[in-house]
Amino acid sequence: MAKILLVEDNEMNRDMLSRRLERRGYEVALAVDGKDGIEKAQSGNFDLVLMDMSLPEIDGWEATRQLRAQPATEKLPIIALTAHAMAGDREKALEAGCDDYDTKPIEFKRLLSKIEALLNADA
Amino acid sequence: MIGNGHVARRQAALLRLTTAIAAAKGEQEIYQSVVDGLHDEALGYNFLGVFLVEAETGDRVLQASIGWQEAPTEMHVHPGEGLSEQAIRDGELHYTADVTKAPRYYASLASGSEVDVPIRVDGKTIGVLVVESSEPNAFGEEDFEILKAAATQASIALGRARLLAEERRRADEFEALIETMAIMSSELELTKVLQAVIARAVALLGVSGGEVAIFEESTNELVVLASENIGKDSTGTHIAVGEGAMGTVAETLEPIIIPSYHEWLGQSPKYSDITVHSVMAAPLLIGKRLVGAIAIVHSNPERIFNEEDLRLLKLFAPQAAIAIENAGLYTAAQRQKQYFQEVVVNSPVAIVTLDHEHNIVDANPAFHSLFGYAEEETVGRNLDELITTEKSRTEAVQYTTQALDRPVRGIGRRRRKDGSWVDVEILGVPVFVEGQRHGLMGMYHDITELLETRREAEAANSAKSQFLANMSHELRTPLNAIIGYSEMLQEEVEELGHDEISGDLEKVHTAGRHLLALINDILDLSKIEAGKMELHLETFSVRSMLENVIDTARPLVEKNRNAFVLEILDDPGEMHADITKVRQMLLNLLSNASKFTEDGTITVAVENDGRGQGQSIVFRVTDTGLGMTPEQMDKLFEAFSQAETSTSAKYGGTGLGLAITRRFCHMMGGDVQVESKPGEGSTFTVRLPQHIDGNAQAQP
Numbered sequence: 001m002a003k004i005l006l007v008e009d010n011e012m013n014r015d016m017l018s019r020r021l022e023r024r025g026y027e028v029a030l031a032v033d034g035k036d037g038i039e040k041a042q043s044g045n046f047d048l049v050l051m052d053m054s055l056p057e058i059d060g061w062e063a064t065r066q067l068r069a070q071p072a073t074e075k076l077p078i079i080a081l082t083a084h085a086m087a088g089d090r091e092k093a094l095e096a097g098c099d100d101y102d103t104k105p106i107e108f109k110r111l112l113s114k115i116e117a118l119l120n121a122d123a
Numbered sequence: 124m125i126g127n128g129h130v131a132r133r134q135a136a137l138l139r140l141t142t143a144i145a146a147a148k149g150e151q152e153i154y155q156s157v158v159d160g161l162h163d164e165a166l167g168y169n170f171l172g173v174f175l176v177e178a179e180t181g182d183r184v185l186q187a188s189i190g191w192q193e194a195p196t197e198m199h200v201h202p203g204e205g206l207s208e209q210a211i212r213d214g215e216l217h218y219t220a221d222v223t224k225a226p227r228y229y230a231s232l233a234s235g236s237e238v239d240v241p242i243r244v245d246g247k248t249i250g251v252l253v254v255e256s257s258e259p260n261a262f263g264e265e266d267f268e269i270l271k272a273a274a275t276q277a278s279i280a281l282g283r284a285r286l287l288a289e290e291r292r293r294a295d296e297f298e299a300l301i302e303t304m305a306i307m308s309s310e311l312e313l314t315k316v317l318q319a320v321i322a323r324a325v326a327l328l329g330v331s332g333g334e335v336a337i338f339e340e341s342t343n344e345l346v347v348l349a350s351e352n353i354g355k356d357s358t359g360t361h362i363a364v365g366e367g368a369m370g371t372v373a374e375t376l377e378p379i380i381i382p383s384y385h386e387w388l389g390q391s392p393k394y395s396d397i398t399v400h401s402v403m404a405a406p407l408l409i410g411k412r413l414v415g416a417i418a419i420v421h422s423n424p425e426r427i428f429n430e431e432d433l434r435l436l437k438l439f440a441p442q443a444a445i446a447i448e449n450a451g452l453y454t455a456a457q458r459q460k461q462y463f464q465e466v467v468v469n470s471p472v473a474i475v476t477l478d479h480e481h482n483i484v485d486a487n488p489a490f491h492s493l494f495g496y497a498e499e500e501t502v503g504r505n506l507d508e509l510i511t512t513e514k515s516r517t518e519a520v521q522y523t524t525q526a527l528d529r530p531v532r533g534i535g536r537r538r539r540k541d542g543s544w545v546d547v548e549i550l551g552v553p554v555f556v557e558g559q560r561h562g563l564m565g566m567y568h569d570i571t572e573l574l575e576t577r578r579e580a581e582a583a584n585s586a587k588s589q590f591l592a593n594m595s596h597e598l599r600t601p602l603n604a605i606i607g608y609s610e611m612l613q614e615e616v617e618e619l620g621h622d623e624i625s626g627d628l629e630k631v632h633t634a635g636r637h638l639l640a641l642i643n644d645i646l647d648l649s650k651i652e653a654g655k656m657e658l659h660l661e662t663f664s665v666r667s668m669l670e671n672v673i674d675t676a677r678p679l680v681e682k683n684r685n686a687f688v689l690e691i692l693d694d695p696g697e698m699h700a701d702i703t704k705v706r707q708m709l710l711n712l713l714s715n716a717s718k719f720t721e722d723g724t725i726t727v728a729v730e731n732d733g734r735g736q737g738q739s740i741v742f743r744v745t746d747t748g749l750g751m752t753p754e755q756m757d758k759l760f761e762a763f764s765q766a767e768t769s770t771s772a773k774y775g776g777t778g779l780g781l782a783i784t785r786r787f788c789h790m791m792g793g794d795v796q797v798e799s800k801p802g803e804g805s806t807f808t809v810r811l812p813q814h815i816d817g818n819a820q821a822q823p
Contacts, residue, residue, distance in 0.1 A: 010600060016607040023614070090703070091659055105603040105639060108610060 002047040002119050003027045007037035007063065008081070009055050013104070017050070020108060026115075034058025038066050041073050047119060052104075053082040053093065061096040068097035077118040081106070132165030133269065140273055144280045153284060154187035157252065157277045162189045166269065169235070170255040173242070173277070174200065176211060179429060183207060183251060190255070207251040210239035214248050216267055221259040236261045240274040244282045252277070295327065313337070313450035314358075317349035320446060324419060324439040325351050328432055331399070333419035335407075336362060336369055337447050345369055345416055353420050354397035367391030368404040369416035376413065378405040378436065380428045384420070403428040405436050407444035414447045473547075473567040476554065481505050481523050484562065493547075493569055495540035506565065510537040526551025526563045534574075537567065546571045588653030595646040602642070606635040644779035651786045658701045658790060660815055665695040665740060669729060672706055676713040683721040685746075690728035698740050699814040704787045708795075711780035712744040712807045720748030720804070731813070738813040739793070747804040756797055760785040784809070791815050 004026050008014040018028040029044060031037035034055040041049055049067070053060035060080060067073040080093035080101045090101045100114050140160030147153040158171040170190030174183035183205070185198040202208065206225055210217045219225050219237045235258040242250040252274050256262065317335040325333045332352035336345035345362040365374045371389055372379050381387045381402040384394075399420035407415035417440055421428070467474055473490035475483055483501045491498060494510055501509065507519040518535065525531045530552045536544050548568040554561045609632040616624050650656040673689055680687045698705075709727070716725045728743040751759070760781050781795075788795045793811035 010603075012604040013600075013607070016604065016611060020607075020611050020614070104599065105606040105635075108607075 001025050001027055002115075003029065003045065004115070005029050005031060005037065005041055005044065005046045005049045007031040007034070007040075007049065007055065007060070008052045009033055010052075013052075017106060024112065034060065034063040037063050041067055041076065042070060046076065048115060049076060049078045050115075051078050051080055051098065053080055061092065064093075064096040064098055077121075079111075079114055079118065132163070133265075136160065136163040136165055137269060137272065141276055144276045147280060147284075149288075150281060150284050151186065153277055153280045157273055158187050158189040161254065161270070161273055166266070167256070167261070168254050169257045170253070172253045173250060174207060174253060175250040176248070179427070183211070186250070206237055207239040207253050210241045210251050211248050214241045214243060216240050216271060218262055218267070220262075222255075223259075235259050238262050238266065238270055240270045242274050242281065243278050244285065249281070313447065314348045316446040316450055317443065318351070320439060320443045321349045321351045321417070321419075324417070324436065327439075328419055328435050330419045330421045330426070330432075331423070333417065334369075335415060335417045335443055336360075337415040337451075338373060338407075338413045345373055353399060354422070357394075360393055362391060362393065367394060368402045369418050372404045372406040373413055373416050376406045376408065376411070378403070378433055380433065382427050383424075398422055400424045401426065401428055403432060403436055405433075405440045407440055407447060409444050409448050414444050414451070417443050473569075475501075475506060475565045475567075476562060477506055477523070477565065478562045479527070479560075481507060481520075483509070490567065493539075493545065493567060494537070500540075510539075512538055522549055522551055523563070523565070526565065527553055527560070529553065534570065545569055546574045585653055588649040588655070591645055591649035595642045595649070598642050599639070602635060602639055606632060606639065609635060641779075644783060647783050648779055648786070651783070651790070656786075656790065658815070659703065660699055660701055662697050662699045663702050665698050665729060666691060668702055668706065669709070669727065669742075672709045672713070673727065675706075676710055676717070679714055679717045680725050683717060685717065685720050685722065686724045688724060688726040690726060692730065695729050695731045695740055696813075698811070700791055700811060701787075701815075704791070705811070708784045708787050708809060709742060709744070711784045712742075712809070715780060715807075716744055716746035716748065716805070720746040723747035723804070732810070739810050740813050742809040742811075743806055744809075745804065745806040750801045750803045750805055751797075751799040752801050756799060759797060760795070 004021060006014060006018055006021070006028055008017065008030070009032055014030055014032075018030060021028050029040060029046070031040045035058050037049070037051065037055070038058070040046075051060045051064060055063065058066075060082075064078055064080070067076060067078065077100075078098045080096075080098040081104055082093065082101070093101045099118055102111050102114060137160075140157070143156035143160050144153055147156045154173040157173055161168060161171050168190070170188070172188035172190075173186045175186050176182070177184055177199075180199075181202040183200040185196060185200075187196075200207070206217070206219050206222065217239045219239075222235065222237050235256045237256075238254045240252040240254070241248045242252055252270065254262075254266075254270055317337075321333045321335050325331070332350075332354070334347050334350040334353055334357050336347040338345055342361075343364055345364070347357045347360040347362070350357040362370045362373075364370055367390060368379060368381055368384070368387075370391065379402075381389075381404075384390060384399050384402045387402075397420075399422050401424075402418060402420050404416060404418035406413055407417055417436065419428075419432075419436060467487050470487055471489055473487065473493040475486040475490050478484055483504050483506055486498070486501045491501065496509070507516055507523055511519045515536065515538075519537070522531050522533060522535070530550070532551075533549050535547060535549055537547050538544055546569070548570050550566040550568075551563055553563050609628050613625055613628045613632065616622075616628060647656070669689070669691070673687065677687060713725065713727070724747050726743070726745045728745070730741050732739040732741045785795050788809060788811065791811050792815060793809065795807060795809045797805060797807050799805035
């Protein structure tokens with residue numbers, strides 16, 4: 001089953017999303033901030049990253065850029081998650097190197113279809 | 124009666140007569156020299172008299188006489204009396220050999236024979252030379268020749284004298300007019316001008332007095348402004364049109380001669396106490412418009428006004444009329460000037476006028492109080508040096524220099540005398556007088572308080588928007604948990620078969636979603652109002668975008684069993700716009716249409732429109748739903764204004780969707796409009812430029 005790294009600083013969101021993904025059969029690993037996320041993404045063998053954008057220390061955009069700069073993770077599918085329903089966030093996320101983008105609160109079915117689309121494209 | 128021996132003396136008499144007539148100065152001397160010259164023993168005439176015919180009465184009036192009959196000067200011989208009338212009537216010499224046998228014999232004169240010789244000037248008989256003898260049959264052919272010669276001499280001399288007098292009088296008139304006009308041009312005060320006019324007229328006509336009145340249209344009255352020696356000071360007297368002599372001419376617009384004022388039925392009670400005898404009045408006209416009336420009076424009963432007097436009065440009338448007109452215009456101009464002066468003096472706006480060198484010509488009290496200078500400290504000073512510092516002068520001088528040519532407007536900061544600053548709105552305009560540039564006028568409006576209020580309002584508004592944005596963000600985090608956990612629980616509950624809880628969880632989930640939609644909309648609106656909403660322009664296919672929107676909206680539209688129709692006649696091609704905002708607008712409109720329509724049709728149409736400035740893309744969302752009244756449509760695009768509170772309760776929604784839609788439209792340089800009728804549905808039309816210019820972003 002696909003391995004997903006969820007980078008999210010909010011504990012409730014992290015708990016909720018990881019449990020729902022696990023119920024759908026995904027293997028979920030957790031990172032609590034940008035630095036943690038980069039480290040885990042590089043060490044583990046993940047199929048996809050769900051990256052919250054507003055993270056302490058290193059934010060999601062910067063983390064994504066750093067992952068893209070590394071050969072091991074330059075093609076790792078990343079979906080940006082942001083609480084900013086602002087126009088421009090999508091472009092900003094794509095610019096940083098994210099493959100897709102979704103807004104929080106998560107509309108779970110929509111997110112699932114995005115995850116599946118990227119995993120299938122990758123396969 | 125002339126014997127042969129008298130020939131030499133007769134010749135001598137005739138020569139003396141001719142010389143005397145030629146030397147005579149004026150008419151009176153001519154008459155006298157005629158009668159004196161012919162009164163010679165050699166000729167033997169007993170009585171000689173020169174009569175003139177008075178035009179008005181036809182009376183012959185004795186001018187000069189000599190002889191045994193003592194005749195009073197100015198003796199009148201009325202028409203029908205005496206023998207001399209015939210000579211006047213036919214212009215021929217008449218001889219009556221025996222006056223006692225003549226039917227019109229004038230008994231008081233001689234009782235012998237009489238010769239009447241007409242005196243003619245310019246082909247017109249003006250008088251008669253009457254020569255009488257105490258003896259009947261006393262005159263012969265030779266006498267007739269001598270008398271005719273004397274009459275001719277007198278006629279020539281009279282003609283010359285009259286011409287001279289006429290010329291002299293015209294010269295006097297001319298001089299008087301010149302003098303009047305000189306006064307008029309130098310003295311514009313109406314009463315003074317009119318006083319001068321009437322004084323001249325009185326002097327020139329040789330009458331005792333007169334007065335001038337102006338016509339006041341508003342009251343339909345004459346008001347006497349100048350009065351000259353009429354027996355009282357009539358200045359200020361109001362005379363109704365139709366009242367008295369001047370009132371009469373004001374009504375008829377024709378001059379009038381009243382020979383005996385106190386017997387005249389038209390006299391005004393206001394003049395019953397004066398002692399004038401005869402009156403002559405004329406209207407003062409500019410074209411056919413009445414501006415006043417002039418009257419002259421004479422207290423001597425002997426003096427009766429005639430055509431000649433009227434002619435002279437008519438010479439003065441236009442002068443007085445023009446004087447009134449000019450003075451009227453001048454007074455109006457003065458009044459207007461005074462009015463504007465009052466406006467400037469009392470203006471709360473600081474007003475200053477400058478010459479070409481930017482030096483202050485005049486400043487109003489508001490200027491002095493705004494900048495704290497006294498009047499003597501401003502006039503003649505350079506404006507910009509007075510109310511700026513060296514650092515801020517360049518900008519101020521630019522305004523001043525530009526304002527010499529064209530109006531300028533701006534907001535700036537100027538220095539008071541005490542060194543403090545004042546925020547002012549500045550308006551500078553060039554001053555032109557009759558096409559000549561006279562400098563400029565500057566106006567300063569103190570906007571310190573206004574700016575302060577605006578700054579406060581802006582700060583408050585910005586703080587409000589910031590607060591809303593922060594709040595929205597902070598609200599989302601717990602909301603994420605509510606929506607997410609309720610959704611997750613629902614899934615678990617369904618898996619575990621606890622359907623009785625599922626409905627309640629669904630309600631929690633729906634409420635959470637609604638709250639989220641509200642927060643998103645508030646966030647959008649506050650961003651727009653804080654000016655923090657930006658456009659992210661990209662080029663995209665209109666058709667693909669629209670198909671995507673329809674896919675998203677389909678479940679919503681079909682929820683109320685509505686048919687969904689997409690109308691694209693011609694492919695509109697691509698547009699350059701903020702796709703996210705276009706999508707959001709269309710989704711807002713479709714969401715609205717779906718909400719208020721059941722078992723109907725919702726149509727989305729798109730077309731390319733080349734009308735107006737540049738190409739536009741027009742989207743139409745039409746429904747067959749509830750529709751709206753005009754009152755409901757009025758407030759439709761304002762925030763938090765669903766048609767009715769009850770509507771909101773029944774149909775849900777935030778009430779912000781249309782407000783956001785309109786603001787997005789405006790940001791992109793377009794507009795949204797609605798047409799609707801209650802019960803017949805609504806059509807929302809969004810018109811956007813096909814290619815939005817990112818640099819010329821419109822304000823929401």
